[in-house]
Amino acid sequence: MTIRRAAAADAALLAGLHATAFDRPWSAMEIHQLLSSGASGAVIEDAGFILWRTAGDEAEILTLAVDPARRRAGLGGALVEAALSGTRGEGAASMFLEVAEDNAAAIALYAATGFEAAGRRKGYYARPGAAAVDALVLRRGA
Numbered sequence: 431m432t433i434r435r436a437a438a439a440d441a442a443l444l445a446g447l448h449a450t451a452f453d454r455p456w457s458a459m460e461i462h463q464l465l466s467s468g469a470s471g472a473v474i475e476d477a478g479f480i481l482w483r484t485a486g487d488e489a490e491i492l493t494l495a496v497d498p499a500r501r502r503a504g505l506g507g508a509l510v511e512a513a514l515s516g517t518r519g520e521g522a523a524s525m526f527l528e529v530a531e532d533n534a535a536a537i538a539l540y541a542a543t544g545f546e547a548a549g550r551r552k553g554y555y556a557r558p559g560a561a562a563v564d565a566l567v568l569r570r571g572a
């Protein structure tokens with residue numbers, strides 16, 4: 431498995447991967463804008479990617495996606511570790527993220543990589559035709 435840093439030129443590749451993992455995919459233009467305006471990323475070719483942003487001594491995971499056909503093989507964990515390593519290099523001391531409280535796979539992954547509960551945002555994720563779902567805010571030291 432090879433993990434490399436993502437560049438704005440990877441936006442179309444990353445949008446394709448994002449669409450395999452989320453009901454509401456981000457466009458290549460949105461991803462290009464993030465990577466052109468201070469966000470960082472790491473990608474495993476044809477399999478998954480992570481985006482994060484460092485501001486001062488805090489970092490935030492913006493998104494993480496692994497192609498469904500490549501899951502449970504350690505790629506998500508490797509991408510989180512790549513983001514932690516990248517954000518340390520950018521000066522962060524801690525990393526935060528938000529995850530829907532019904533996203534069992536992601537919550538298990540973040541628990542396995544050392545994240546702990548830091549808060550809750552009520553009704554953060556709108557769900558068409560269903561009640562909105564809370565976001566859990568998770569944190570770990572970088």
Ligand SMILES: CC(C)(COP(=O)(O)OP(=O)(O)OC[C@H]1O[C@@H](n2cnc3c(N)ncnc32)[C@H](O)[C@@H]1OP(=O)(O)O)[C@@H](O)C(=O)NCCC(=O)NCCS
Pocket residue numbers: 451452493494495496497500501502503504505506507508528529530533534535536538539540542
């Ligand atoms: C969450 C996601 C990135 C995990 O990617 P992955 O490559 O399958 O993760 P890993 O293989 O590194 O899993 C590491 C550990 O996390 C936990 N885990 C991951 N997926 C799990 C699942 N479906 N059920 C239970 N535990 C799970 C396990 O502890 C796993 O270790 P194990 O396989 O040795 O048991 C992937 O499921 C995904 O892209 N989901 C859709 C997008 C998403 O929800 N992104 C996060 C938004 S905050």
